[in-house]
Amino acid sequence: MRHGARSEAGVVAIVTTLAISTFLLGVAALAVDLGRAYLRQNDLQALADRLALAAAKGLPTIIEPEGAIDQLTTTLTAICTHREESGELCRSRTGIDPQQWTDGDPGNGEVTFFTDSDTDGRVGLADAVSDLSTPSQALRVLLPPTTVEFGLAGALGFEKASIQRSATARIGTPLGSGILPFALTPEEVTSGRFCVQEPETPPVTPLSTAPSTSGRYSATDVPAGTVRLRALSGEGIPVSGATTSFRLTVYSLWQWPSDVRFRWKTPDGTTTPLPSERTGLRTFRVTLPPGQAGSTAQLWATGRLYRDSFTTNVLNLTYAGTPPATDPPPTPGTCESSAPVVQLARQDTGDLATALENNVRSGPQVNLRPHSGTLVGGTLACVGSILSGSTDCLNLGTPSQFSESLRRGLLESGGGRPGRLIGDTGNGVESTNGYQVDATSLFESPHLLDPRYTGGSSQSLRTLLTQGVAAGPANQGWITSAAVRSHRLAVVPVIDPEPLGLGNDYRITSFRYVWIDGDTSGRGLLWRNGRLTGLEGYVVDPGYLPAVTSGSATVGPFLGAGMPKEALLVADLDGARP
Known part of the structure; x- marks a missing residue:
């Protein structure tokens, strides 16, 4: 066993x-x-x-x-x-x-x-x-x-x-540091310069005898709740006089001007009313008197908004012609006009000043897109699209704390996000009024320019941008993809100068890049008595960048034909990939 x-x-x-x-x-x-x-x-x-x-x-x-x-x-x-x-x-x-x-x-x-x-x-x-x-x-x-x-x-x-x-x-679309809450008009795109300044209301005072040498009018923004006057043509007035169209922009929804009258002041202090014809809710044709070549006169308007009276900003208008040789030349680096300030919707605050600060720092919380032509109903459609999280139209207005909002959004941190110009994108930092900002220069940082173009020389590029010259096929990629990683590059919407409906809503027609920089010591930051009052830069046609880029710090939705693009992998639609 x-x-x-x-x-x-x-x-x-x-x-x-x-x-x-x-x-x-x-x-x-x-x-x-x-x-x-x-x-x-x-x-x-x-x-x-x-x-x-x-x-x-x-x-x-x-x-x-x-x-x-x-x-x-x-x-x-x-x-x-x-x-x-x-x-x-x-x-x-x-x-x-x-x-x-x-x-x-x-x-x-x-x-x-x-x-x-x-x-x-x-x-x-x-x-x-x-x-x-x-x-x-x-x-x-x-x-x-x-x-x-x-x-x-x-x-x-x-x-x-x-x-x-x-x-x-x-x-x-590679956005650089994101979309700035300002807007360009087609005229400002072709001028080549981007500028936004603190609004101020100048008093109506006797004119200086020094005429403008630009052949264009200059205008100063006015605070929210008032009315801004601007000309629809920036050319000089013929010496024989002209009938010119002007527009009143009302920074208040559902109000339009009434009892509008135009006033004219010559350098000797004489003030006279001018005949005008209303051609729209906020557009007028005004008959300007003849004048001497190179001389300047002032135009402003008065009227009523419901029960309140208003006086617009003053336009300095110059008669066409060569000014005297003794006139002083324009000061380099100064803003001759201001881009409109856009009140973009945000979900984190209802305070306009705080919203502007956050929009400057990190861009809007709504998705902007070129106008598709499908909106119906003007203002109501615009408001509805903003509330839905995407919009192809913008509302213009200026918060009372513009200067402080701009300074905090550009130069201070908030909400876990640094100011737009804070940081080093590979070119070091420099001091501006006690703030350390990105020191990248579009014209002096060699890696931002393709050496195929005139051996990397920046002078011709600076000239083209200053003159507002659009890039042709031969200039594609002159500015390298490295520029889209700089804090100084941002995107700004271009608006149709004709408003929608009865409010201050304007269609977005396209987008442009702007490079924040200037010829003054502030490198694009405009200071007055220690206060940041605005910023300036160059309008950069998208065609100067490569058609396809890579490595952008911020890539937003595709903003339309002509904009550089970047290809990105995303979560697969069938859920096969996380």
Whole structure:
């Protein structure tokens, strides 16, 4: 009995050992095959990411030359030619056929395009486009299924695995330090200079005998709640006189001026009324008297807003002609005009001064977009779009604490965010009235200029920007992508000078970059008696930057054709990627 028991125990031990060994070998085989599948899955995901980014560089066009499909096909051809991928996509030419990517069959790979209609940088399945001629801001690349054959794991019933990976990418506009809460008019875009100053109401005083040498009028903003007068033409007045259009901007919703009368003062102190004709709710045609070439006169208006009377700012108007040689030249670096201040909506405060401070520091909390032409109803539609989180129109106004809000937003930290000009973007810092700010210079930091252009010389670029010259194809990329990482670069909306409805809402027509800098010691910051009263800079046409950039500190939604773009991977629409 004992001998038989020992024999059975030995057999059980052998069988158990063989079973455990077989199990361990199976687990090891399965681990090896699953590891191969996992590595293949990572390779496919990297391929999908690469193709999505390549295709996104061709957006917003899809099937045009150099569009998304062309970019994807070119990149995949290069990958297969250099044997960087050996899967189904590269085993036959069908994987590179542009038609297969849009034939609706996910079994051979598919690219789906999406339009970001509210320009918030996010898209969903409902945003997919069916017409490939539709501009698109995002796409999803779905690779064909790839089969991974298992080896030893087949003995355990695991013969193969099918892997299909996808990636989603979008394009966005590199914003530099974000969108500034000011606006440019088309006239200011072509003037080449950006400037915003603290509003002030000048008294009506006798004129200086020194006429302007610019041939343009100069105007000073007035505080919120009053009325601003500006000319619709910036040219000098003909010596024979002229009938010129002027606009009154009312910084108060639902009010428009009545009983408007225009006043004219010549250098000798004589004040006379001028005939005028109302051509709109806030536009007038005024008959200006003849005058001497180079001489200057003042124009302002009075009227009523409901029960309150108002007096506008004073315009200094110059008659066309060459001024005397003894007149002093304009002072370099001074602001001759001011960009309108925009009250952008924010969710964190209802205080206009605090809102301006936060908007200067970090940009608006609403998504701005070019006007699509679909708004109906003027002011009401504009207000509704602001409340919805995106808008293509802006409300103009100036908070009473403009100077302090500007200083805090530019030069102090708040809410966990540094001031817009605080920090070093690779060029050191410099002191301005006791504040340390980014010292980057668009014209003196060599890495910001492509050396292909006149050996990196900045003088011709400075001249072009100062004159407001738009970039041509030959100038694309003169300013390198490094500029979009500087604190001094920002985006400013351009508005239609014609207001919407009865309020102070204006359509956004496009966007421009501005580079905060100047020829004075403040480097674009305007100080008066130790107070920051404004900032100035250059209007930079987007065409001077590369069409496609990378490495931006801030990338917002795509702001329209002509703006540089950056391709970004985003969370996949099917939830396959975190």
